[in-house]
Amino acid sequence: MLHVDLDQFIAAVEVLRRPELAGKPIIVGGRGDPTERAVVSTASYEARVFGVGSGMPLRIAARKVPDAVILPVDAEAYLEASDAVMATLRAQPGAVVQVLGWDEAFVGVEAEDPEAYARQLQADVLERTQLHCSVGIGDTLIRAKNATDFGKPAGVFRLTTANWLDFMGDRPTKELWGVGSKISGRLAKLGINTVAELAAADPQTLVPEFGPKMGPWYNELGRGDGTSVVDDTPWVARGHSRETTFQQDLTEPDQVHDAVRGLTAQVLKDVAAEGRPVIGLTLKVRYAPFTTKTHARKIPETFDREDVLVRALDLAGAIEPGRPIRLLGLRAEMAMPDDARKGHTPTRGGW
DNA sequence: TCTGGGGTCCTAGGACCC
DNA sequence: TCTGGGGTCCTAGGACCC
Numbered sequence: 001m002l003h004v005d006l007d008q009f010i011a012a013v014e015v016l017r018r019p020e021l022a023g024k025p026i027i028v029g030g031r032g033d034p035t036e037r038a039v040v041s042t043a044s045y046e047a048r049v050f051g052v053g054s055g056m057p058l059r060i061a062a063r064k065v066p067d068a069v070i071l072p073v074d075a076e077a078y079l080e081a082s083d084a085v086m087a088t089l090r091a092q093p094g095a096v097v098q099v100l101g102w103d104e105a106f107v108g109v110e111a112e113d114p115e116a117y118a119r120q121l122q123a124d125v126l127e128r129t130q131l132h133c134s135v136g137i138g139d140t141l142i143r144a145k146n147a148t149d150f151g152k153p154a155g156v157f158r159l160t161t162a163n164w165l166d167f168m169g170d171r172p173t174k175e176l177w178g179v180g181s182k183i184s185g186r187l188a189k190l191g192i193n194t195v196a197e198l199a200a201a202d203p204q205t206l207v208p209e210f211g212p213k214m215g216p217w218y219n220e221l222g223r224g225d226g227t228s229v230v231d232d233t234p235w236v237a238r239g240h241s242r243e244t245t246f247q248q249d250l251t252e253p254d255q256v257h258d259a260v261r262g263l264t265a266q267v268l269k270d271v272a273a274e275g276r277p278v279i280g281l282t283l284k285v286r287y288a289p290f291t292t293k294t295h296a297r298k299i300p301e302t303f304d305r306e307d308v309l310v311r312a313l314d315l316a317g318a319i320e321p322g323r324p325i326r327l328l329g330l331r332a333e334m335a336m337p338d339d340a341r342k343g344h345t346p347t348r349g350g351w
Numbered sequence: 352t353c354t355g356g357g358g359t360c361c362t363a364g365g366a367c368c369c
Numbered sequence: 370t371c372t373g374g375g376g377t378c379c380t381a382g383g384a385c386c387c
């Protein structure tokens with residue numbers, strides 16, 4: 001199967017609208033105001049040279065690149081471009097498409113010559129959308145996903161059982177999909193620093209540290225193994241959440257009350273569009289400077305807008321008084337339809 | 352240096368039940 | 370008085386992804 005990843009997607013879409021930006025360092029994030037609390041969504045390659053990347057505070061990014069063009073996030077424009085890309089992928093012969101985000105998808109296909117298929121796909125995407133993408137080819141989803149990085153930008157690369165360790169073996173475990181800084185740190189404490197070391201580890205030795213499920217799974221990741229099934233089952237959201245980072249920390253109970261009301265209204269609107277009952281609520285609180293707590297409630301049987309608001313405000317009662325609040329988030333968990341992906345476990349690398 | 356917003360899944364521990 | 374073994378549900382927290 002193939003893994004397709006658009007190159008500097010968001011920045012590329014912005015350049016299509018404003019060709020005069022081509023070749024300039026572009027940073028897209030927040031409302032495009034580097035004095036606000038926000039982070040970088042995407043930086044163009046010209047900006048990345050200065051050490052700017054996704055997730056970096058916008059303020060810092062702006063400081064690193066004095067001449068940067070800083071633009072606000074325009075989700076609708078990116079979604080529109082993304083839809084065009086995904087439609088192009090679905091139009092490829094024999095393709096089963098599993099979308100992973102705005103700029104990423106797996107494409108399942110049986111091809112005589114996978115490289116040629118990938119090149120044709122790239123050409124079609126470029127012709128239809130004027131966007132460049134990189135393509136990874138693999139005999140598992142994990143290998144295809146990691147292969148893409150070797151192909152960037154605008155290239156094609158293939159990883160298989162045979163060459164996986166040749167290319168990935170000496171790399172740090174953090175480069176695996178599903179291993180972040182925390183897990184790689186805990187692996188390091190077990191003497192496991194590289195992909196090859198993780199691949200060679202006894203899965204049972206990982207169980208005490210990571211649990212019966214995740215322990216063996218990390219070992220599998222190290223070997224690049226896992227499913228090779230691309231699943232195009234339409235996505236059914238488990239829930240919806242809204243969160244707000246306040247430019248000035250909240251200190252007054254009235255401010256908190258108003259904020260929770262506002263979040264509840266937004267979340268209920270999102271949920272209403274799905275037409276499924278709310279079965280749980282979670283309130284997320286980030287206190288200044290940076291500690292996060294969550295408070296959850298199950299909601300028995302009823303789905304009533306007023307009921308949800310009452311329960312959300314009830315959750316807000318758990319907020320610690322006197323501590324400045326930097327962020328509030330509210331998540332509503334929805335009942336799943338009976339026929340929704342029984343046994344299917346997508347994302348989070350959870351295959 | 353100071354950290355968005357939208358998601359998903361896993362684990363641990365306590366409460367409660369038989 | 371001390372305490373098995375199995376199960377479910379709920380809450381909190383952690384981790385990761387795009």
